[in-house]
Amino acid sequence: MTSPGERNATYAPLGLLAELTHRCPLGCPYCSNPVALEPRKGELDTATWARVFREAAALGVLQVHLSGGEPGARRDLVDIVAAARAAGLYGNLITSGVGITEASLGKLADAGLDHVQISIQDSIPASADVIAGYTGAFARKNALAHGVVRLGLPLTVNVVVHRANIERVGAMVELALELGASRVEIAHVQYYGWALANRAILMPEREQVARAAAEVEELRQRHHGRIVIDAVVPDYYARYPKPCVGGWGRRSLNVTPSGKVLPCHAAETIPGLTFWNVTEHALGDIWQNSPAFRAFRGTNWMPEPCASCARRDIDFGGCRCQAFALTGDATATDPVCHLSPRHAELATLAAERSEAAYTYRRMPAGREAEVETPA
Amino acid sequence: MSDAPQPASVSPDARPHLPRGVRLVHNEAQGGYVLLAPERVFKADAIAVEILKRCTGEATVAQIVDDLARTFEAPRERIETDVTQLLQGLADKKLLAL
Ligand code: SF4
Ligand code: SF4
Numbered sequence: 272m273t274s275p276g277e278r279n280a281t282y283a284p285l286g287l288l289a290e291l292t293h294r295c296p297l298g299c300p301y302c303s304n305p306v307a308l309e310p311r312k313g314e315l316d317t318a319t320w321a322r323v324f325r326e327a328a329a330l331g332v333l334q335v336h337l338s339g340g341e342p343g344a345r346r347d348l349v350d351i352v353a354a355a356r357a358a359g360l361y362g363n364l365i366t367s368g369v370g371i372t373e374a375s376l377g378k379l380a381d382a383g384l385d386h387v388q389i390s391i392q393d394s395i396p397a398s399a400d401v402i403a404g405y406t407g408a409f410a411r412k413n414a415l416a417h418g419v420v421r422l423g424l425p426l427t428v429n430v431v432v433h434r435a436n437i438e439r440v441g442a443m444v445e446l447a448l449e450l451g452a453s454r455v456e457i458a459h460v461q462y463y464g465w466a467l468a469n470r471a472i473l474m475p476e477r478e479q480v481a482r483a484a485a486e487v488e489e490l491r492q493r494h495h496g497r498i499v500i501d502a503v504v505p506d507y508y509a510r511y512p513k514p515c516v517g518g519w520g521r522r523s524l525n526v527t528p529s530g531k532v533l534p535c536h537a538a539e540t541i542p543g544l545t546f547w548n549v550t551e552h553a554l555g556d557i558w559q560n561s562p563a564f565r566a567f568r569g570t571n572w573m574p575e576p577c578a579s580c581a582r583r584d585i586d587f588g589g590c591r592c593q594a595f596a597l598t599g600d601a602t603a604t605d606p607v608c609h610l611s612p613r614h615a616e617l618a619t620l621a622a623e624r625s626e627a628a629y630t631y632r633r634m635p636a637g638r639e640a641e642v643e644t645p646a
Numbered sequence: 647m648s649d650a651p652q653p654a655s656v657s658p659d660a661r662p663h664l665p666r667g668v669r670l671v672h673n674e675a676q677g678g679y680v681l682l683a684p685e686r687v688f689k690a691d692a693i694a695v696e697i698l699k700r701c702t703g704e705a706t707v708a709q710i711v712d713d714l715a716r717t718f719e720a721p722r723e724r725i726e727t728d729v730t731q732l733l734q735g736l737a738d739k740k741l742l743a744l
Contacts, residue, residue: 283675283676285676285687328673329675330675331673331675331676333671333673333676333680333682333687334682334685334687359671359673361669361671361682363684363685385666385667385669385682385684386667386683386684386685388684388685423666424666424667425665425666425667425668425683425684425740427684427685453667453684453740454684454685454740456685495738496737496738498740499739499740501685
């Protein structure tokens with residue numbers, strides 16, 4: 272027997288984020304992919320993904336999030352969806368909308384896809400295309416959203432909120448309703464990777480965040496029963512941190528295009544962690560025993576003030592990646608927490624402003640040829 | 647006002663069913679039945695499972711209540727309250743079609 276505080280405690284994960292590829296025609300400046308994108312040649316093949324799905328289901332995983340990059344860049348996407356369904360998993364496709372046609376969507380639905388999530392960058396088309404770094408993206412996303420609804424699949428519209436669109440949160444929820452979405456996700460930018468590089472350009476004002484939160488609450492009441500509104504709060508302006516990934520190594524895992532298994536999508540930003548790969552280990556072994564998963568599982572690794580805090584089993588000390596990015600110490604209390612000795616610095620960082628052009632998310636030169644833009 | 651569809655309410659002759667994208671599955675490692683929906687997972691207790699298994703789109707709410715009252719030899723009014731409450735809650739969360 273192990274106590275839940277220990278690094279080798281046993282948990283059954285619920286969700287698997289499958290990054291099928293890092294290729295994507297879009298260039299969102301807040302993309303959650305690592306700054307060092309993985310090239311096409313190392314991507315796992317169909318059979319390996321199918322095995323990963325079976326092993327995940329046996330561990331307790333219920334839902335697989337087929338993501339990227341743009342999953343539509345995988346030619347075997349239909350087979351991958353079918354494999355997820357065959358493993359008994361709930362298949363959720365997370366797409367930019369560019370890279371999946373209505374014809375391919377029909378095949379995915381027939382293969383057993385359960386749900387589609389499309390990201391929308393803004394309610395104003397021209398602004399949306401600038402944010403995505405892709406002309407015509409908005410129109411394609413709209414067309415695909417209609418296709419999803421026509422097929423009778425449930426649709427989530429995902430809206431990432433930052434300074435350039437925060438004044439239109441209400442309009443974006445209305446757009447989601449018009450598109451026939453049953454759920455809309457209002458996600459404020461989380462500052463890792465590409466977003467961290469663009470932080471001074473993306474960060475909204477504190478008052479804007481408060482106004483947007485009030486607006487979302489009002490919309491939630493008004494549209495109760497018509498659309499589910501989920502909101503991810505912007506944490507630089509919060510008092511307590513978010514319970515990142517539901518606790519390290521407790522609820523979810525992330526497999527990168529080349530098969531590395533991460534406790535969260537940004538975990539590679541923490542130096543010194545060792546990640547195991549599905550091509551060398553069974554998923555259950557990785558989940559339970561790999562050094563990266565054991566590093567911050569449970570609560571025994573925590574220093575003060577988290578170690579003796581009543582909230583340590585609620586927010587798990589916040590986000591490890593953010594703690595490292597902002598303090599240089601991955602075991603530190605997430606500076607978002609007002610109890611962190613480094614909390615005051617956050618206000619200074621959030622106040623930095625720049626009107627420069629975005630640093631778009633791109634493959635390094637020489638790899639760009641690998642990104643095909645679907646016709 | 648938005649012209650989006652109004653929230654559905656549970657009537658005795660509605661024929662409830664799980665919409666596309668909502669599935670009731672059994673997973674050993676999670677210890678029983680779970681209702682899977684977009685980005686959400688709900689543990690289904692024994693009563694919920696009995697109700698949900700009958701939501702096939704064929705039986706009406708009234709028939710489901712009759713069936714449960716018979717199967718579990720319980721007062722019809724109590725079952726009706728339980729069923730209506732559960733179904734309304736699920737319909738509000740878009741997890742059930744009426
Ligand atoms: S660039 Fe945009 S659409 Fe592409 S993977 Fe990143 S966030 Fe998604
Ligand atoms: S001190 Fe640590 S555990 Fe307590 S609220 Fe802050 S981050 Fe959470």
